[in-house]
Amino acid sequence: MSQMLKQTPSQTVGPYFAYAWTPELYGRRPLATNRLATRDMPGEHIRIEGTVHDGEGQIVRDCVVEIWQAGADGRHAPGAAGFGRCGTDDQGRYFFDTVKPGACDEGHAPHIAVAVFARGMLSHAFTRLHFSDETAANAADPVLATVPADRRDTLIAKRAEVPGGVVYRFDIHIQGERETVFFDC
């Protein structure tokens, strides 16, 4: 048995990451953006949007939300929607333009993996976004089943059909009464 190395500890992104992580404003090429869908990408084109709040309900404007998802067929493949990154704006808002993923794990409801980074978070937090119109699949989802019933709602993005298209609202509460469920995974 070889000696195991210890994991390098996490540290906060701090307040000054935007010029490196979302550098369009600084005239630089970003690694990834919040627009995952190309015009001709198969699947239902959706916007996911929300606001990030702290433990007093105040908006968090130095937060980054990262997502990782399958395409509409449930597969992770080149050219499919995949990884997205969005910093919160001056109102604490973020959004992603993407396609609704198909289920990629047997028996699981369609969902998107989410990581939350912010000034004041020494370690990032993992959560996952489910879709409000997937009632039956959500009811059978083995991960949602492990979440206390009164907190499950924090993981369900609410669908709305607006003139511009389909929007799912997914607010993130880092702390507080409506604290988003975060996972150890």
Next chain:
Amino acid sequence: MDTVVHETEGDFGPRDWAQHPPYLSPLYKSTVLRSPRKPLIPMKQGLSVRSGPVFGQDSLDPLDHDLTKNGRVNGEPIGERMIVTGRVLDESGRPVPHTLLEIWQANACGRYVHRWDQHDAPLDPNFFGAGRCLTDAEGRYRFTTIKPGAYPWGNHHNAWRPAHIHFSLFGPSFLTRLVTQMYFPGDPLLPLDPIYNGVPEGARELLVSRFSIDVTEPVWALGYEFDIVLRGRQATPMEG
């Protein structure tokens, strides 16, 4: 970005909370309202998180690894030129090849390019302070940059951040994502810094780079080594 999936067999070992800082670390005041307080819910790893994005050479510009060159406007950046290099490994000591690192940092005076940074220290027109690179087949990465300066912050009276470089890594999975900070050996601000000291004792020392005369290039730049260990796959029991 190439959205290609790495080999996805096998669960990753858990995040080692004896190594990582807890969400609530009251001496770092911003954690007080930004720390999840309800217990994390254990989640079995499915394909949706065992997989992860892969970034290739097409995500990089030719000067991304050289911060002394990628922000030049009319000359060279001011400050102490340095090389930072190391290996990205998993917990079993296996290299993590072809994985993307992002770094960002203050300039030699302790000032960030970020529009919110109002510290009364000069911006350097020739230093942007952000870079990217990929590890090679042996998990090795290398940046050339300028040694960052310390800077004051508002956490408490006379608070100063020790000089540091922010690192962001992806690894083979969404679960291996890591954001951290690299510090410098012997920095007198380290014992006073609530962000560094938010990490458990015995683990925080892993965030301090080593000066290396072997990495140092004669008549050119000082060398520092900083290895990074990401979560690894759990050993799978042999059948039969």
